[in-house]
Amino acid sequence: MKVDADDLFGVAWQGVHSGCLAGGYLCILYGLFGVSASESELCFSPNPMPLFAKISMCMRYRGRRLALTMEKNRVTLRLKEGEPLRVRCCGRETMETVLSDEVCFEA
Numbered sequence: 001m002k003v004d005a006d007d008l009f010g011v012a013w014q015g016v017h018s019g020c021l022a023g024g025y026l027c028i029l030y031g032l033f034g035v036s037a038s039e040s041e042l043c044f045s046p047n048p049m050p051l052f053a054k055i056s057m058c059m060r061y062r063g064r065r066l067a068l069t070m071e072k073n074r075v076t077l078r079l080k081e082g083e084p085l086r087v088r089c090c091g092r093e094t095m096e097t098v099l100s101d102e103v104c105f106e107a
Helices: 018-032
Strands: 035-037 042-044 054-061 064-071 074-081 085-090 094-099 102-106
Touching (some): 074 085
Parallel strands (some): 042 085
Antiparallel strands (some): 035 042, 064 074
16 A cells, blocks of 8 residues: 555656555554454454554445444444444453444453
8 A cells, every 4th residue: 555655656646556556555454553354343353463552444244334443452442333242352251242333442
């Protein structure tokens, strides 16, 4: 993404490569937030990086819209739209809960 964002080759006027953006999004989703999905639940196993003070993103899962935030070692999951869902959070302790509004846990 740095190549496109910083216009390293002077061609950003042509647009940003969508594959590059998708790759960056997936790296954050799977790598930093550690998201995996099954038929019955959404799992989070975050990998905080000291380089980032705060990371926020949105995702969709089975008709629901979620907002994810990681600030230092604290992860917040917020259900923005849709029915409650079961989540498993694997941080310092494994926590299983039904996400109907917001849940926080330590990574």
